[in-house]
Amino acid sequence: METTLKEMELDPEFNLTAERIKRLGESGVSREERTRRRRALDGIGIPPFHEFLEERSLEAPRKKCEVFQINIGLYCNQACAHCHVESSPRRMEMMDRKTAQQCLEVMANSPSIKTLDITGGAPELNDQFKYLVEGGRALGLEVIDRCNLTVLSEPGQDALGEFLRDHEVRVVASLPCYSETNVNDQRGKGVFDKSISALMQLNDLGYGTDPRLKLDLVYNPAGAFLPPDQAALEDTYKVKLEEEFGIVFDNLLTITNMPIKRFADFLHRNVELEEYMDLLVRNFNPDTVSNLMCSNTVNVRWDGTIFDCDFNQQMGDHMATGAVERGAGAALSVFDVSNTDDLLRHEVYLEAHCFGCTAGAGSS
Helix, strand or coil: CHHHHHHHHCCHHHHHHHHHHHHHCCCCCCHHHHHHHHHHHHCCCCCCHHHHHHHCCCCCCCCCCCEEEEECECECCCCCCCCCCCCECCCCCECCHHHHHHHHHHHHCCCCCCEEEEECCCHHHCCCHHHHHHHHHHCCCEEEEEECCHHHHCCCCCCHHHHHHHCCCEEEEECCCCCHHHHHHHHCCCHHHHHHHHHHHHHHCCCCCCCCCCEEEEECCCCCCCCCCHHHHHHHHHHHHHHHHCCCCCEEEECCCCCCHHHHHHHHHCCCHHHHHHHHHHCECHHHHHHCHHHHEEEECCCCEEECCHHHHHHCCCCECCCCCCCCCCECEHHHCCCHHHHCCCCCCCCCCHHHHCECCCCC
């Protein structure tokens, strides 16, 4: 990865990305500023999410794990404004082989698991990506690759599409709009063209047409508002992409921007945090609670630490060994458990950002 990063630093486009990182606040937002943002969130008066559910006689209990999600690392060839994990070309945190092996061992000992969900960063740029894909498929699991699409045009990734096809990996690809202007504004100059090129490549390999090769796209809003109706937007995406580029895909998934990390910093700087949180609470949908991802998903960080979901991971709310309160005691790791049933005694930790997963049609 060091060689790739050096190559990128010599590329003029890297400087544009570095400038975006600074504007987005990864290094430009001080600890004091982040503390003020967190205090602002606490002072908004949003009710604790678990109390909010209790008042409505609702529960979000943990079930047997069906989805084993791994955030394989924070290295990414992009630096997007909405990124809740603050990935970038300068983040070097990555999973090592020992941790990847342990993850596969835990999955092998957990018969309830049906899916291995690999995310990042750009997960494909991690040294353990192919090892985990091959290991997951050998266990008979569905394997999902959370792909940003532009990674297919990165140096050394010429055979990535064929690898995904040969292992029948389900590609869940981020494309926040069918408009070039909107995509580039949110994700960086030139991202739209590279994304379209990648989708064409995946279509040529059979994705979107072969029932064994699933290709789903992901939409997220460009600002402080909720996604529109998923079915209607999917129809529009399919018409626009096929008419203009001949691109086909299976499903469109709409997700809500989470009020954490970069997006929360953006909201706080623009004095929109309180308004956005109020929007999420006002649009709470009780029907989403039974399908929250945290109920049947275990999330693992690149270093093996275990969380309820990727959002709790970013907030540092890890499961703790021998402790009820999150963040108290030693962090629970994949090296501390033999299978995912060992985690059933841990209650799901609920926080203010959970309103993002339960607003409107839900975001799980």
